[in-house]
């Protein structure tokens with residue numbers, strides 16, 4: 001196929017033509033099991049029937065709006081997100097991508113505190129631009145080592161506007177979950193020193209960890225929660241949700257921010273529908289249950305091939321298996337792709353964030369394929 005897409009990343013030559021549930025089909029008719037949910041968005045499966053039918057109807061009702069109006073979908077979605085987070089009297093703003101939402105949350109924190117820097121843990125992603133990890137030389141960031149207790153007391157908080165927390169990094173460090181004591185201690189310190197607590201739930205939220213949000217595994221009370229990705233199940237919608245205190249502060253001093261797709265009614269209606277589907281199908285319990293099964297199968301590999309497997313990490317349906325250097329990670333990843341399994345991969349680690357509807361059979365087939373590779 002002609003290549004007119006700027007190659008900022010390196011896709012294969014395969015052309016995707018159809019996706020349904022956990023499966024994707026290329027132009028040769030080959031089927032792939034998607035253990036990445038696209039880019040960790042399609043938690044309820046690709047082309048989810050209930051959501052797609054809803055979108056087809058809703059698109060004719062209201063898609064986009066200008067700054068003069070409010071719409072009921074965004075108001076309702078804000079109330080819903082606040083109740084799931086545990087906020088009341090707060091507010092949300094809706095955008096399109098997780099990156100925009102994270103950056104806006106930081107701009108608000110800078111504005112409210114009059115401080116310039118953020119604190120983050122070194123395996124955080126945050127966003128594709130602005131405060132994102134790509135800017136490694138970012139002088140506006142204080143970066144602390146993952147689970148580095150000894151560094152906590154050394155942080156100079158005087159210019160820190162916010163601690164931006166990720167409760168499970170899937171990209172930079174291939175699925176790691178910070179220790180409770182570390183994260184809670186750091187959060188307490190940040191708060192005592194006047195920084196806001198922003199929790200970035202773009203990947204971990206909307207049920208991925210087997211709870212609505214990853215921070216709910218910790219004793220942390222956020223000021224701001226950022227969601228995206230699975231909120232639209234593949235449709236681009238993201239949210240920054242502020243607690244009541246933060247909302248009152250920026251309402252009082254007239255913080256201004258505007259962009260074309262802010263609070264668009266279609267995205268918000270889809271967010272409401274996604275949450276409704278999750279609640280009606282008890283999908284978070286499903287995620288937890290399937291995650292436990294998947295994790296037990298990865299542990300089977302670790303227990304039986306300890307020479308080849310270093311580590312298994314899992315929470316809900318965010319999992320990784322790290323191999324020793326006796327395994328050629330690139331070769332294993334290529335074998336899996338050729339065998340019809342789409343998984344995440346870096347170095348010698350495989351990552352899995354499948355739709356919650358992934359079947360035990362698909363998980364078993366993947367494990368069999370990895371086991372065959374190890375045996376060979």
Ligand SMILES: Cc1ncc(COP(=O)(O)O)c(C=O)c1O
Pocket residue numbers: 097098099100102125126127128166170171200201202203204228229
């Ligand atoms: C934790 C986290 N925050 C923010 C983002 C950025 O979201 P988006 O790619 O939708 O801009 C990502 C994307 O992977 C992420 O994993």
